[in-house]
Amino acid sequence: MDSTVSTGTEDSVWGGGNRPLGASYGKMMMWFFLMSDALTFSGFLVAYGFSRFKFIELWPIADEVFTHVPFFHGNFPMYYVAFMTFILIMSSVTMVLAVDAGHKMKQNKVVIYMFLTIIGGAIFVGSQAWEWATFIKGDYGALETNSGRILQFVDAETGERAALADFAATIPDVRQEHVESEGIWYYGDASMPSYSLNEVVEGFKATPNILIRTEYLNEEGEKTLLDRKQSLAKILEANQVVEGANLIHNEYGSRLFADFFFFITGFHGFHVFSGVVINVIIFFNVILGTYERRGHYEMVEKVGLYWHFVDLVWVFVFTFFYLV
């Protein structure tokens, strides 16, 4: 295949255009880049495993964290992530079909398949943004203890999780959010939770059917539920209200879970985003007929490798964040 520009030095070994192991320079370098990128992702995922094994008995249960589907109310563990996985595999398929059409020099088919790939990538990135927003916003709210452990609440009668709004008392409080107009050396204030610690504690004491759930997993692999007496003792350890998740606090459990979630899915999402951008560039090159004039579509094959790699990484992220 004529992938090289003729320079008149092809007869020389050092004249360029050699294809060791049957792979062109560009393709081989793409593979070597993907190898190093794979090691980076492996480093992150193994670091996640490290933190998880360190706190093996109190790690959050993914099924209880990611339970939402856009436009639907209710408890749907995993469904949406499964949908996202399918979208990404599907866009991988359209990408490989584009590569295949490129081999056959069918410009119009490459355009269509590249377009579908870009759409799939955009849906995936959008879904991930939604997933982040839901995770950051939080579900039920929780208390954090002095040592940074999380106390969640359960309705004793139904066995379902109880939101802070279900039982928190209303107590006029002097605590106000600090605003810029009030301060000389104003750097900002953490946003106020919907309920103060005092309101949650008093409301808890006044509502006998609310129990505390700790982070610890019992033998059934479920979170340990304290009885009313233990709960009343445990709530004294709380020192703040946590709603949603960020890099410092996490109402779902161990804060390391949130840290790694943001970091790894963020890094992967960044890869998807850059993949979409590169795909768009190549898409326009295909439309303009660049590769038609060049005589081959190897560029499509190279971005294809990158795009499949993104899918490959997601397969592992999906397993280690959502399934295991």
Add this chain to the structure above:
Amino acid sequence: MAHEHKLAIFRGLVKFKSNTQKIWGVLIFLTIVTTIEVAFGIIKPRALTHSYFLGMKLLNWIFIILTLVKAYYIAWDFMHLRDEKTPFRRVIVWTPIFLVCYLIFILLFEADYIYNVYTDGFITWDF
């Protein structure tokens, strides 16, 4: 660019007529595997969550093995590793596998040690 494709998967058990057909075939296979994973993740059969192998639940072993199966077919058929020359393929595949296995071994053992220190050592960290 390798124009000729190897069209058999599952060690020659399934043979496709064209590359396009093979792509759709692999998609169907990957979808089935993902569906099985999600179904297991939702049902969580008791037989699999209460039996252990090498300190890990059988269910988790199934997830990890199915993940590796999926990774294999993505790399071999979508990324065309099946059509690359054998030495090139081995360089790409075995180098990261070796390094990642080492990393997993060393970090998970260390984490387990720290867990034991937290559990049995004279440290209070939940108060």
